Amino acid sequence: MMASRANRRAAAAARNRLLPEGRVAGPMPWIIAIMMFLTILSAAAGLGLSASVRSMSADLAGRASVQVVEANAQARDRLAAQALRTLRDARDVRSADPVDPALLADQLRPWLGDAATSGDLPVPALIDVMLTPGDADGKVDRLRRQLGALSPRLRIEPHAAFLLPLAGLLTALGWLAAGVVVLMVLATGAVVVLAARGAHDSHRGTIDVLHLMGSTDVQIARLFQRRIGLDAFLGSALGFSFAILVIILIGLRLSAMGSDLLGAVTLDTRAWMILAVLPVLGVTLAMLTARWTVLRTLGRSL
Amino acid sequence: MTAIVQFENVGLRYGLDSETLSDVSFSFASGGFYFLTGASGAGKTSLLKLLYLAQRPSRGVIRLFGEDVVTLPRDRLPGFRRRIGVVFQDFRLVPHLSAYDNIALPLRVAGMEESEIDAPVAEMLNWVGLGDRGQARPATLSGGEQQRVAIARAVIGRPEILVADEPTGNVDSDMARRLMTLFEALNRLGTTIVVATHDLPLIAQVKGAQMMKLDKGRLADPTGMLRYPPRPQDRQ
Numbered sequence: 001m002m003a004s005r006a007n008r009r010a011a012a013a014a015r016n017r018l019l020p021e022g023r024v025a026g027p028m029p030w031i032i033a034i035m036m037f038l039t040i041l042s043a044a045a046g047l048g049l050s051a052s053v054r055s056m057s058a059d060l061a062g063r064a065s066v067q068v069v070e071a072n073a074q075a076r077d078r079l080a081a082q083a084l085r086t087l088r089d090a091r092d093v094r095s096a097d098p099v100d101p102a103l104l105a106d107q108l109r110p111w112l113g114d115a116a117t118s119g120d121l122p123v124p125a126l127i128d129v130m131l132t133p134g135d136a137d138g139k140v141d142r143l144r145r146q147l148g149a150l151s152p153r154l155r156i157e158p159h160a161a162f163l164l165p166l167a168g169l170l171t172a173l174g175w176l177a178a179g180v181v182v183l184m185v186l187a188t189g190a191v192v193v194l195a196a197r198g199a200h201d202s203h204r205g206t207i208d209v210l211h212l213m214g215s216t217d218v219q220i221a222r223l224f225q226r227r228i229g230l231d232a233f234l235g236s237a238l239g240f241s242f243a244i245l246v247i248i249l250i251g252l253r254l255s256a257m258g259s260d261l262l263g264a265v266t267l268d269t270r271a272w273m274i275l276a277v278l279p280v281l282g283v284t285l286a287m288l289t290a291r292w293t294v295l296r297t298l299g300r301s302l
Numbered sequence: 303m304t305a306i307v308q309f310e311n312v313g314l315r316y317g318l319d320s321e322t323l324s325d326v327s328f329s330f331a332s333g334g335f336y337f338l339t340g341a342s343g344a345g346k347t348s349l350l351k352l353l354y355l356a357q358r359p360s361r362g363v364i365r366l367f368g369e370d371v372v373t374l375p376r377d378r379l380p381g382f383r384r385r386i387g388v389v390f391q392d393f394r395l396v397p398h399l400s401a402y403d404n405i406a407l408p409l410r411v412a413g414m415e416e417s418e419i420d421a422p423v424a425e426m427l428n429w430v431g432l433g434d435r436g437q438a439r440p441a442t443l444s445g446g447e448q449q450r451v452a453i454a455r456a457v458i459g460r461p462e463i464l465v466a467d468e469p470t471g472n473v474d475s476d477m478a479r480r481l482m483t484l485f486e487a488l489n490r491l492g493t494t495i496v497v498a499t500h501d502l503p504l505i506a507q508v509k510g511a512q513m514m515k516l517d518k519g520r521l522a523d524p525t526g527m528l529r530y531p532p533r534p535q536d537r538q
Contacts, residue, residue, distance in 0.1 A: 010416035017403060018396070206396050212356055213459075214384030215411045216377070302358060302376070 018210075019203055019227050028195045028228070032188065032235025033242075036282055039184040040243030040275055046177030047271035053170045055266075060160040060167070061136045062094075066147065067155045068125040080125040083154050086146055092132055092139035099126035129156070136160070185285065192232070192286045196224055196293040211301070221294040225287045232286035236279035244275070305329040305365070306463060306494050307353065312362030314348055314519075321360070322348045323519045330496065332462070335489045337505045338498040340516035346498040347391065347467055349516065353496065354388045354465050355379055367462070384412055387461035387493075391468045393452040395440040401451045402427065402436040408459040426454040430484070446473045453484065463494045470501055482507050 066083055070076035080098060087096035104126060112121065131139050140158045147154040160167075200207065207220055247267070267275070307330035314323040323345045330336055338346050351357040352364060355371060364371050366382055374382070387408075395404050406423045427433050430450035432443075440448050449469065456464055464485070470478035478501070486508060489495045499505065505513055515522035 011410075014403065014406070014410055014416065017399060205394070209394050209396060210407070210411060211380075212354060212383060212388060213408045213411045214380040214382075216380045219411065299376070302356065302379070 015223060015226070018206065019199070019223055026195075026231070028191075028231040029235035029238070031191050032232050032282070032286065033239040035184055035188045035191065036236045036239025036279060037243045037246075038239075039181055039188075039282070040240055040278055041246065042177045042180040042184065043275055043278060044243070044247050044267060044271070046174045046181065047274060048267055049170050049174040049177065051266055051268060051271065053167050053174065056163065056167055056170070057160075060158075060163050062131045062133060063159040064129045064131065064136075064140055064143070065099075065157050065159065066096075066127040066129055066143075067157065068127075068153060069155060070124070070153050071122040073122075076122075076125050079151055079153060080127065082150055083147060084127055086150060087127060087129055087143070090143060090146060092142060093129055094132050095130045097128050099128055101125070185282075188282060189285060189289050192228060192289040193293045195231075196228060196290040197297065199224055199227070200294055200297050207298075211298075217295055217298040220298060221291045224294045225291040228290035229283055229287040232283045236282045240275075240279045247275075304332045304368075306332040306334075306367060307496075308363070308365040309352075310363040310365075312352065312359045312364060314345075314352060314357065315360040321519055323352075323359075323516075326362070326516075326519075326521055328514060328521065330463075330494055332494055333489070333492050335486070335495045335508055335511040336497070337508075337511055337513045338496060338516065339500055339502070339505070339513060340522075341500065344516040345519040346516055348519075350388075350465050350467050350496070350498055353463075354386050355383050384408070384459065385462045387456035387459060387464045389449075389452050389456045389464070389466035389469050391471065393440075393448050395448055395451055395455075397440050400437045400439060401432060401443065401447075404440070404451055405454045405458055407455060412459060422458060426458050430454045446477050449473055449477075449481075453481065457488055457493070460491075461493060463496065464488060466495070466497045468499055469497060470499060470504055478504055479507065 066087065068076050068080045068083060070079055084096055084098060087093050101123070104123060108123065129143070136158060140156060144156050147156055210220055251267075307328075309326050309328050312323060312326040313321050315321045326349065338349065340346050348357070352359055353366075355366075358372060362372070367385065369382075371379075371382060395401075396407070399407075402423055405426050406419050409419050409422065424433070424436070427436050430453060432447060432450055432454075435443065435447065438447075440451065443451065453466070453469065456466070466485070469481055469485075473481065482504060485495050485497065505511060
């Protein structure tokens with residue numbers, strides 16, 4: 001057992017000696033590291049945005065706001081109370097909560113200044129409505145009819161209606177990130193093809209000798225495959241580590257901002273697993289590309 | 303006596319140039335010792351390239367070990383190449399490998415276990431008088447030493463045919479004689495030896511060896527005795 005392990009180690013050392021140049025000697029591991037870094041960041045952005053769109057869609061699909069557009073404050077409060085009762089009695093509504101006027105005023109203060117809290121401005125009352133799951137559009141239509149029967153000054157707006165463009169933008173950004181990942185994969189493949197061809201050219205003398213001694217194409221391709229696989233492994237590990245560090249730092253900054261929207265850009269366990277698989281795929285891709293390139297090149301010789 | 307090599311009307315042309323070899327027909331008997339002579343540019347190296355399967359002919363038939371190798375698929379060539387040892391004119395030692403690793407190459411290519419490689423390589427290094435230079439890189443070896451490494455590498459796999467292109471071109475007459483003695487020893491063990499040289503006194507040293515002369519890509523005596531080589535035991 002020990003002897004066979006030593007034997008394997010000696011065989012591997014002999015194979016490694018056939019193609020010289022130490023690890024991390026050439027540009028290949030560094031290029032792979034940069035590619036992997038950018039791939040992981042793009043993939044993380046895509047996955048985070050997709051999670052955010054999913055969470056936003058789930059949120060938006062079941063939520064609506066009821067506005068009480070009444071200039072008279074007393075009438076507005078009365079109408080708001082009536083609307084609240086109606087909503088809470090409706091079977092399509094899971095919960096209905098009035099939005100604190102102070103909170104509303106706070107949000108308006110950047111545009112209206114102190115006038116927002118003076119009471120002189122007729123700011124509509126708002127009721128935040130959470131619908132029961134399923135057929136949000138139909139439920140909103142039914143509630144619109146019920147509230148319309150109470151007063152024409154009651155308006156219901158599904159959140160999806162005004163956040164839809166944002167969700168569309170986030171989805172587009174998510175696809176853009178996915179596109180960048182695909183481009184990175186193609187670029188990595190191209191880099192490996194060039195590296196394998198370069199290595200093949202610079203070792204042509206050794207390869208010719210091996211061929212004439214009876215080496216098969218597969219034996220020779222394996223040498224390059226192993227060598228490029230090791231370079232890709234080192235580069236991927238480096239790029240992945242840095243990318244994860246950057247993602248963690250960005251995550252900390254996002255959560256410190258306290259924004260609901262940005263807070264939704266999160267990576268769940270599935271997303272982390274996908275990110276972890278990317279370097280493995282990168283190394284596999286590099287090895288297969290190197291093998292294919294060398295076999296193709298050797299196939300053109302005798 | 304079985305023919306181990308057969309050429310029938312072989313022609314070789316590089317690109318659109320005129321033929322480097324034309325209508326070459328001969329056969330080598332298994333266990334024979336053959337010299338290939340001719341002036342520089344006569345086509346000796348081209349003929350040897352066809353013999354050790356570095357090149358396919360433009361026309362004609364080449365049979366090695368009884369099989370037509372001209373139409374042989376690429377993936378079957380390695381098996382044939384492993385049965386042929388080659389001493390290249392320029393040695394073609396792998397520059398970044400030690401003498402030991404260079405000699406061990408054919409065994410590693412053949413998939414031999416590392417534990418089984420050490421003894422034959424050490425024996426071969428001693429055989430060519432380089433027992434203490436195993437870890438030396440080719441660049442640190444003299445021309446003669448490099449040549450001996452190349453010869454050791456060519457014979458370590460006990461090939462059925464040994465092809466040597468100008469093996470004495472870089473060595474003094476004493477070393478040339480010793481190399482021929484090595485080749486004769488191998489020949490006695492059953493290896494068919496084919497040596498390209500224009501060193502006629504060298505040919506005279508090997509008793510019973512047959513000579514084939516190339517002139518401008520053609521055999522000088524295409525109907526000569528090489529077509530029907532005598533048995534090795536009749537060579538004396």
